Amino acid sequence: MAIHIQSGKNDIQTNPKFSNNIHSMPFKIHADCDAQISKYFLQTPIEKEILSASFRGHPLLGKEIQIPAGYRGVVLHETMKPATEKEDRKFYVIHTFDKFKYWNWEKAPSKNDPLVQAMDWIDIAEALHSPVVEE
Template identity: 30%
Template sequence: MPARAIQKSKSHQGPLVPNLLPCRIHRDGSVDASGRYWKPVLKDGKKIAYFRGRKLYGREFKVPQGYKGVVLLKTNRVLPRENQDRYAGHEDTADIEENEEEQETGILEEKATFDNVMVWGHEVLVDKEDVYVRALEEWVGVAESIHSFAEEKSDAALGGEK
């Protein structure tokens, strides 16, 4: 997989709340999301919206502390070669093994950030068992596993000889 660098977009929208809807739309591109099509309301303490005639109930879930939600756009731009080693954390190119193939570092644009995600259920209020909610929580668990380091235990703690 090619390396990617994230750069803030010139058209950054700031903080927003993404909506996960229980539907599939076979369309790429922008849409006029005017009040005619999407107008969530708060009724009896519940978020309710109608989408294409279907009643949806929404529940907001917070991004865990220590994490940041980001909306990214893949671009065809490439990070200039002189910035790639610095971005990858290399002080100089001597840190890179000679036999390692040089890869281009593609650029992802940060379009917006978010601290909460609104998950909508069709005719029901979603709970922790919802597939989207579980996927978000499991992704955080995987991220913590691959980015954490196990502490080394001494031989004595493992029952070894002194």
């Protein structure tokens, strides 16, 4: 199975307003729909770089994470998921972002979080796979 990612319109620009509204939440909402984030998801800075918020009464602590330089976050849309695993899948880029907020359930985001650590791979991949240039 191959996956195709296509940027639909000619090179979508990163919209700062959109970047402010990307959240990684410590739970799964069994839905795929619009959410009234700016109305309901109230965030207060509590200490350096750390934000607090609540979701359905649960206390959350969050932090803004920048996408490393040279990379971009993308929001993909799949019109129809193929019925079998063998078929190719097609995704369209509908938004791009350069930062997002990462939230934990009553635990300040730190280097111990897998998602924060995952960013390490970008540097390591760079070191491992970038072409060797002879000087």
